[in-house]
Amino acid sequence: MLVRTPKSAKFLIIRFSAYGDVIQTLSVPAGIKQTYPEAEIQFITRKDMAPLLENHPAIDRVWAFDRKDKPWKLVKLAMSMRGEKFTHIYDAHNNMRSRLVVWTLRPWGFLGLGAKFIRRSIRRWKRFLLFRFRINKFEMPFSGQRDLLEPLQPWGVSKLAPPAPQLFPSDIHRAKARELLGEFKNAIALAPSAAYFLKRWPKDYFMKLIELHPDDKFVLLGGPEDSFIEDIRAVAPERVLNLAGKCSMQVSAAVVAESKLIVANDTGLLHVAEQLGKPAVALMGPAPFGFPSRPATKIMEINLPCRPCSKHGQGPCINKFKFHQCLVDISPEMVSNSVRQLKDSGL
Incomplete structure (x- = not known):
């Protein structure tokens, strides 16, 4: 695999919840580091989930918000993050709150301006076929971590989960x-x-x-x-x-x-x-x-x-x-x- 080493690369990963999903997303920073070993990686999540990210060697900074806060407070937090000048943003959550963060950080993104951006697809059509008609178009076997890493392949990131450990209790x-x-x-x-x-x-x-x-x-x-x-x-x-x-x-x-x-x-x-x-x-x-x-x-x-x-x-x-x-x-x-x-x- 081609290893890219731009020292200026700065990634933001967005995953707010839930417990198991945040834990699985901990493979993403290490996966990025395999391709961009000198990149800086930051992560935004819910305040109650933030401690789970502590001590992770591939995560340089964690941003957190309280889930009880109004949406404008999340926008305010995202405004304060603009100074980070992220080069890559990965929306691993894909909900209204994650979109608020992305829109705030990439106000001209619809013109193709700003950080490179990938949003993880929820694959609604495949889910509809699976649950309604029993037609399975998903890659088998199912794998939660692979599904989180796979969207990053256009950036040269492998969809194979990096080796454990990816969780580091204090x-x-x-x-x-x-x-x-x-x-x-x-x-x-x-x-x-x-x-x-x-x-x-x-x-x-x-x-x-x-x-x-x-x-x-x-x-x-x-x-x-x-x-x-x-x-x-x-x-x-x-x-x-x-x-x-x-x-x-x-x-x-x-x-x-x-x-x-x-x-x-x-x-x-x-x-x-x-x-x-x-x-x-x-x-x-x-x-x-x-x-x-x-x-x-x-x-x-x-x-x-x-x-x-x-x-x-x-x-x-x-x-x-x-x-x-x-x-x-x-x-x-x-x-x-x-x-x-x-x-x-x-x-």
């Missing part, structure tokens, strides 16, 4: 994680939650998985609203630690870093493991666009004509024969075998 957050874990350091992490119910492997299956590994310790991760996770801990409270709702996003990432491996639904913590370079078992159900991208991840899925059925897994389930079959048919025994394989591989 020493403070790792120390907090070790304090919370105690004797559960190097346990198997479980992420039983997800934004939508249809993306969740059944709770009873997580309980059975713990029973199938009587010699292992487990740590449970999730949000404060995930009260059902306590039911999973109850199956073996002496060797299961429930940290749901007790960790910030940064500390949760550090907990994954201190764990042996993770078993996760299609959710942000799965991408945390990938960007840390941690082995993972990915339980993939109804949604296509957050698929793992790294060889250290074992993808568990059931091929069904009804998959994928929705962009985010919000439903409804369209399987006429068996509700939630895409995840219900992934048995605890199947996942247990994958866990043992990852443990034995020494990854």
Whole structure:
């Protein structure tokens, strides 16, 4: 590949949310650096997501805004960024807020003036064909990181994800994680939650998985609203630690870093493991666009004509024969075998 080295190149990456998407976008700065090793790279995101970008060696500056702010405040922030004189702008989000930033930084962009610019396509037509008519025009296998890098190919950037790690928990957050874990350091992490119910492997299956590994310790991760996770801990409270709702996003990432491996639904913590370079078992159900991208991840899925059925897994389930079959048919025994394989591989 041709390596370009203009010292004057200055990139801005725009990705505001959500948790898993921001984590996956952390591969973009490193991907750019492979082609433009001397370039300066800046990133704009939501204030609550900004700490996830800390310590990334390919990111020179992070701009952040509060999601509760009015749009004019975002425009004001973008106005203050004009002095950076970006040479390349990548809108990896493609929503109204990201467009506001781009319009402010490139007021004459419609004339072809200003920074070079790429906006990641949402591919609405392909999504329409996929979800309405079951016609799949997407590149297979699905890959979240590839989809974020692929638009940058006109700038000479590879669509292949750069090697992990691309997430760097601070020493403070790792120390907090070790304090919370105690004797559960190097346990198997479980992420039983997800934004939508249809993306969740059944709770009873997580309980059975713990029973199938009587010699292992487990740590449970999730949000404060995930009260059902306590039911999973109850199956073996002496060797299961429930940290749901007790960790910030940064500390949760550090907990994954201190764990042996993770078993996760299609959710942000799965991408945390990938960007840390941690082995993972990915339980993939109804949604296509957050698929793992790294060889250290074992993808568990059931091929069904009804998959994928929705962009985010919000439903409804369209399987006429068996509700939630895409995840219900992934048995605890199947996942247990994958866990043992990852443990034995020494990854």
